Amino acid sequence: xxxxxxxxxxxxxxxxxxxxxxxxxxxxxxxxxxxxxxxxxxxxxxxxxxxxxxxxxxxxxxxxxxxxxxxxxxxxxxxxxxxxxxxxxxxxxxxxxxxxxxxxxxxxxxxxxxxxxxxxxxxxxxxxxxxxxxxxxxxxxxxxxxxxxxxxxxxxxxxxxxxxxxxxxxxxxxxxxxxxxxxxxxxxxxxxxxxxxxxxxxxxxxxxxxxxxxxxxxxxxxxxxxxxxxxxxxxxxxxxxxxxxxxxxxxxxxxxxxxxxxxxxxxxxxxxxxxxxxxxxxxxxxxxxxxxxxxxxxxxxxxxxxxxxxxxxxxxxxxxxxxxxxxxxxxxxxxxxxxxxxxxxxxxxxxxxxxxxxxxxxxxxxxxxxxxxxxxxxxxxxxxxxxxxxxxxxxxxxxxxxxxxxx
Numbered sequence: 001x002x003x004x005x006x007x008x009x010x011x012x013x014x015x016x017x018x019x020x021x022x023x024x025x026x027x028x029x030x031x032x033x034x035x036x037x038x039x040x041x042x043x044x045x046x047x048x049x050x051x052x053x054x055x056x057x058x059x060x061x062x063x064x065x066x067x068x069x070x071x072x073x074x075x076x077x078x079x080x081x082x083x084x085x086x087x088x089x090x091x092x093x094x095x096x097x098x099x100x101x102x103x104x105x106x107x108x109x110x111x112x113x114x115x116x117x118x119x120x121x122x123x124x125x126x127x128x129x130x131x132x133x134x135x136x137x138x139x140x141x142x143x144x145x146x147x148x149x150x151x152x153x154x155x156x157x158x159x160x161x162x163x164x165x166x167x168x169x170x171x172x173x174x175x176x177x178x179x180x181x182x183x184x185x186x187x188x189x190x191x192x193x194x195x196x197x198x199x200x201x202x203x204x205x206x207x208x209x210x211x212x213x214x215x216x217x218x219x220x221x222x223x224x225x226x227x228x229x230x231x232x233x234x235x236x237x238x239x240x241x242x243x244x245x246x247x248x249x250x251x252x253x254x255x256x257x258x259x260x261x262x263x264x265x266x267x268x269x270x271x272x273x274x275x276x277x278x279x280x281x282x283x284x285x286x287x288x289x290x291x292x293x294x295x296x297x298x299x300x301x302x303x304x305x306x307x308x309x310x311x312x313x314x315x316x317x318x319x320x321x322x323x324x325x326x327x328x329x330x331x332x333x334x335x336x337x338x339x340x341x342x343x344x345x346x347x348x349x350x351x352x353x354x355x356x357x358x359x360x361x362x363x364x365x366x367x368x369x370x371x372x373x374x375x376x377x378x379x380x381x382x383x384x385x386x387x388x389x390x391x392x393x394x395x396x397x398x399x400x401x402x403x404x405x406x407x
Contacts (some may be wrong), residue, residue, distance in 0.1 A: 005221050009229020014236040017200050027241045028248075059101040062134070063091045067108040072142040080138070095119045096167050104135045111151055118164045127330060132162045181269050183356030186279040190349055192241055193287040194318045198294045199311075201234050205298030205387070206307040223388045227295055234291070278355050278365060285372040286348025290318050292379030293345075296386040317345035325353070332359035341368060344375045 017023055064071060064082040076082055079101070083091050094100040098121055105117040116135045122128065139160065208214045217226060293314045301307035321328065321340055328337050332354045340346040341354065341364075351368050354360050360368070 005225045006229040006232060009217075009221070009226055010233035010236065013204060013230050013233025014240075017204070017233070017237045018240060023200065023237070027244050059131075059134075061100045062131070063094065063100050063103040064138075065091060065103065065105045068106040068110045070110070070142050071106060071138065072145045074145070075138070075141050092119050095121060096170050102131045104131070104138065106139065110139075115161045115163045118162060119167070120164070121167055123330075128164060129162070132164070135162065136160055179270060180356075182271070182276065183279075183353075186276075186283060186352055186356065187349070188245075189242065190283050190286055190352055191319065192245070193238055193283060194290050194315065194349075198287075198290045198315065200237060201230060201291055202294040202298045202307055202311050204230055204234075205295055206301065206303065224384060227383060227387060230295070231288075231291055275355060278360075279352055281369065282348050282352045282355065282372070285376055286318065286352075288376045289344060289348065289372075289379050290314060292376070292383035295383040296379075299383070299386040299389075314345060318349065321346050321349045321353075328353055329357070332357045342371060347372060347375070 059079050061081060062079050064076060064080055065085060065088050066082060067085055071082070073082070088105065091100070091103045095103050102118060102120040105119070107113060107115065107117065110116070116139065118131050118135055120128075120131055123130070208217070214226075294311055297311045297314070298307045301310060324336060327334065328350065331337060337350060337354060337359075340350045347368065351360070351372075355365070
């Protein structure tokens with residue numbers, strides 16, 4: 001009977017929500033919000049770019065293998081050092097062991113391939129292209145010293161491509177765009193859950209309390225069944241939103257694929273079941289944490305308007321990390337990332353990003369999972385308490401002091 005009751009509440013919650021025009025407005029407005037947030041965080045990205053250029057200038061040793069015989073020895077001043085052509089593997093080993101910051105390889109067929117190979121230590125996702133301009137400028141300066149050669153003039157006018165190889169802990173890592181499809185999708189799913197889904201849950205609890213419909217519902221089922229039913233119904237609403245967004249995103253990508261500056265080989269997208277399961281766990285914990293907060297706020301406040309004003313604090317906390325995402329990407333194990341990984345409302349998103357970057361060790365994955373489960377348990381405890389005693393409070397806010405005074 002309990003299961004049927006929960007499903008009954010879930011079905012009612014789903015139908016009631018998807019019939020509202022606000023549901024469809026919020027769903028379609030979500031991509032626009034993402035663009036605005038990306039624009040706002042652009043300033044942070046610009047500052048990071050300036051820092052990257054400065055770090056490139058501070059390199060202590062950059063090795064050069066010039067198979068093209070174009071690089072002019074006159075400009076190979078420190079930190080540049082040319083090594084013999086047959087010592088390429090030796091140069092790569094020096095990069096792997098961190099004896100050299102980078103290795104530039106100018107191939108013999110550079111006029112045809114127009115590709116420069118760079119081997120460097122991995123200093124984070126944002127830093128992976130920090131030597132690209134240095135390699136291009138090194139070649140172009142050498143070409144300027146020999147412009148009497150027609151082939152060099154032709155090469156100077158070409159748009160050179162960079163083929164980069166990065167190492168972390170002595171192992172080569174991949175820079176393909178396809179590697180970031182799954183992590184990006186998980187972050188977007190988290191935003192749909194935290195930002196859109198939780199708002200519908202708050203609205204449902206507050207409006208039913210304000211209209212006193214909750215009195216009728218509580219007369220036929222327990223407060224726990226109501227909360228679980230609302231959460232299950234909300235998950236159905238969110239899956240509907242995700243399907244709509246996928247259809248819209250797929251249509252936009254399909255019609256604009258020829259004009260995009262990149263191409264995606266879907267067969268190369270890596271599927272790591274363990275990483276996906278961990279990401280799903282963080283997403284679910286994040287959703288349940290914010291969902292229980294919305295139930296508590298909706299129960300404690302006498303009106304939906306007051307509940308909405310108070311709940312914005314929790315929603316902003318849950319999405320706040322996006323404003324310093326560039327710093328997290330650059331230093332996934334830095335002090336900011338570590339501190340925010342264990343704060344209740346920022347932890348799920350930060351851990352999600354760090355997991356996608358492979359920055360979480362086994363022990364930290366275990367510890368963070370236990371802590372998140374603790375946050376979820378605490379969230380359910382307080383939301384049950386607040387809903388039990390606050391759902392029938394119409395004249396004033398339910399404070400924590402009054403909550404624990406009640407029996």
